[in-house]
Amino acid sequence: MAKARVAVLISGAGTNMAALLYAAKAADCPYDLVLVGSNNPDAPGLAIAEAEGVATWSLSHKGLNREAFDTLVDEQLRKSGVEFVALAGYMRILSDDFVARWAGRMLNIHPSLLPKYTGLNTHDQAIDAGDAFGGCSVHIVTPGVDEGPVLAQTPVAIVAGDTADTLAERVRFAEHQLYPRTLAAFVARERSPDYLLDRVRDLAMALPEADEVSSHGMPCFGIVKGKKFAYFTQDHHGDGKTALLVKISGAEEQAMLIELDADRYYRPAYFGDGWVGIRLDLGDTDWDAIGEWLRKSWLAIAPKKLAGLMGIADEF
The missing domain is CATH 3.90.1150.30 (Aspartate Aminotransferase, domain 1)
Structure with a gap:
């Protein structure tokens, strides 16, 4: 059975993208990474993808309105024959039209146990609230920011003395475990x-x-x-x-x-x-x-x- 064709959109280091990429090297992984795209031509994650032989595309969004830029991204996805999109540290709010075009086929990973703490500064919020756990969630992308159906989560214990940075470091390990297996299960169900x-x-x-x-x-x-x-x-x-x-x-x-x-x-x-x-x-x-x-x-x-x-x- 043919593997699902996945694109990953990033804005920075691309560590979650790398986790998805290396998981895709397993013979039994149900997806292939066929494109890594970015709104930041200097994103370090692009170099990782290029070194591993994955096609890349990048263009700064500066000077373009949201809809115009998203149309260009969509064109690249279509040209590459992409079936699913994984957002991995993609620091752009997507236009409603773009989300509609990829409805049910685009996932995101978010550093909190949704529905808690959508948006930014999630680790600070969890610590300030006295939560016992932070964590990460993979969800389907919908027009509302971080509001789509949650597919999987991993709780990460908050320990005494944690700062946003120390908690973020451990949550990142959890993200790298959670995202590949959740994406794999999600694309496989389309053929189940x-x-x-x-x-x-x-x-x-x-x-x-x-x-x-x-x-x-x-x-x-x-x-x-x-x-x-x-x-x-x-x-x-x-x-x-x-x-x-x-x-x-x-x-x-x-x-x-x-x-x-x-x-x-x-x-x-x-x-x-x-x-x-x-x-x-x-x-x-x-x-x-x-x-x-x-x-x-x-x-x-x-x-x-x-x-x-x-x-x-x-x-x-």
Whole structure:
């Protein structure tokens, strides 16, 4: 299985970037670092990446507004075929548009036990509050600064006489352990059949009168006491694919989709021209598009009265 393509954005020393980079050298690591980018051309972390053969890009943000600079960063990420972004000491507040473009695919590491102490001076705040522990958190990036869902944390004991600097040094060790394994688990779930089935199930079962049964050894979704509109397939007949099968108009649409993206779309064996397979295990699934495919497939088999009710609901 192909490894996920990850970019890391830094502004300084890049120690967390280095931790991610060296973890990626393990044969069983599910990601590769394909780009290290920075808003600081003098960031020491860039030299580390270059020495290890990782592509780098840098440009000072000075003189550019936030949106313009983030557009340039996004262009570099797209050119490099990046699937996930890891922020590692990237000292920029991101534009809402940039965050939206990478929604669900961008992580950050923060030196506190979130939701405590967002922003800066986290170690001072933990010590001043008399906390027993500081620590670090890895979270999904959302528009609110340090407000995204927390994926993992490591508490670090605060000892007598600690200063912000001494606590920061120990927290940094914890960060270097936590970030690589959290990133690895996060990118791997995008290819995990259980995770993919859960995502499909949530979307399919949200449709009116949908139910789930097993057919031909596969989870499938249909209208209660009616026809099936989707199948979830994992290595069906040894094809090595994890995919969603949905109804389409026929052979012409099937051929068009396969010509458009032969890596993603395929003709599912034993299902004929009225169905198309959509790969879910490529690591870059557009779940909004999958939701729309399920809705269209549902409409293709729904009784007119039920389909009409969905049309009325869509108007509101």
